[in-house]
Amino acid sequence: MLRTRLTILYQLVIKGGVLLFCLFGPTNIHATPTTLDPHQLSTAICGACHQDIFAQWQSSMHAQSTALSDPVHGGIYKEVVGSPTTEGITLKGAYPVCLNCHAPNAALVTKTKLDDANYHEGVSCVTCHTAKHFKGIFDDKGAVLFGIQTYLLSNTHLQSPSGRYLAPELDATHPFPMEPNQTMLRTSQVCVGCHSQFHVLASEPNTQPTPTCQSCHMPKINESTHHAIAGGHSEVMIKRAVIVTLETQAEGKTLKTQVHLQNILPHYFPDGSPLRNAYLKLTAYSKEGQLVWHNFQSFPPVDTDDPQAFLSLIVVNETGDVQPILPHQITEKDIRSDTRLRPYEKRTLRYEITADNITVIRAELIYNLLPYDVINKFTELTGDLTNPVVAGMAEIRF
Incomplete structure (x- = not known):
């Protein structure tokens, strides 16, 4: 039954584009397997199969990170930047840097109207599961990078913590192929682009074993990684x-x-x-x-x-x-x-x-x-x- 459901999902997302049309409107209806970017997808597509993880994520601050959902960030954003539903808004003449962490899918395409597409979903499944490599919080010239800017992202492959390579043509597990990337997904590197916190031992090179962010914030429960990602609000x-x-x-x-x-x-x-x-x-x-x-x-x-x-x-x-x-x-x-x-x-x-x-x-x-x-x-x-x-x-x- 699961295999059948996954196969149907693959047909909808990749071959037909129907689900994307329902979620985002006609702008993405012409997407094809060679042009479709996973960052365009809604978390609901992932949640169709990963139901427990999806429910956990929905309760997290990651899901509520935008100025539309987080009343603290929203209050400050509206005062300092402006309306989160206005396109083209700037902060000191530039793209609002806070969106690189709080609305990364919007930041990837420099959009500020957060009630469009999937931008309101905040830090979504694909935000973390397309992070291929952590570049650091400074560029080659010493300028500070922000959030999603600190990562090399994949537009073709999801990133897996399991060490396995999965692909639709092999087992229909995902609408997109998934490649192993334990270095990112099982270490604090996937977190510190936004959560650098000035000094974080868990993200620094160390010859001695240190806890990863996931050790506490995403513990294993019944052999499944918990995605509520509890922190300072808990x-x-x-x-x-x-x-x-x-x-x-x-x-x-x-x-x-x-x-x-x-x-x-x-x-x-x-x-x-x-x-x-x-x-x-x-x-x-x-x-x-x-x-x-x-x-x-x-x-x-x-x-x-x-x-x-x-x-x-x-x-x-x-x-x-x-x-x-x-x-x-x-x-x-x-x-x-x-x-x-x-x-x-x-x-x-x-x-x-x-x-x-x-x-x-x-x-x-x-x-x-x-x-x-x-x-x-x-x-x-x-x-x-x-x-x-x-x-x-x-x-x-x-």
Whole structure:
């Protein structure tokens, strides 16, 4: 039955062009096996057979990466660039560089009207499964490359992590032939074109084995690679990142307290967009449950109360002004300060707590997907986008 369904799919996509006409309209109806580019295809074609993987991908941020689907990126895009449904829009006189990651199929043909063709699908199946080689985030002249620009792409063959070569004429497995490319699909190279994150151990040459991005973000479940690709939007993933422990020693009426933060990730915490941040909240309570000491005097917390407690990446634009996010890969010159936990870092924060009747000291590492000034600016954002997550917690009771 599967073979029959695949054969029919092949006839529709390659020989008849009917499905492409239904999905994209008459502009692609004349495509032939020699001219059809897989980047023109909708993910629905892949999902016809790969149903579980398709459903997982639909729940991912990859599927929601465009300004039409991601309210955070969409809000910033509309303010900085313009309407995501307008063709020919530019950023500082050039093609908007953010589309190279957020709408790669549109970027390949320099389109900006994202509700056309398959551009609204964001980082789709073919985005990753046509990446043949990672060229790096700089070109030969040292200029920064963005997203899909960092890859040599195949317009004729899908790329396979399995090591097998598959083709329609052999077994009708795919409308396009698929060639083995384990170096790309089974390593972090397939990720770092967009997720370079300034320094990522998993993407750097190393004589010692290091985890790949896929090890955590695309784990094997029942012998199948999971394509939900959970990350900074996932509370489950955030709670796995850092181990928080407490030590305290009484010296007279003072409790000398040490909070240990251990990043167990092979990359920074927080990581990803500079919008993401975290801070340590340290509190002490009386036997009656009354708050008697805390390291912050206000909410939202301000770094002047406790500078060491903040974990964030502060970037600046070309004029030196702090900017929540930059429209390009971050390099050394863009960074004003970086207090995030480095890969595998162990950091100790020290406090002296003076208060009577303390029975509980609690440390909580609070993670925010967005800084409070962005939340206050884009008031339509709600739910998981604005709610903080307790990434780690420890307490001592006396």
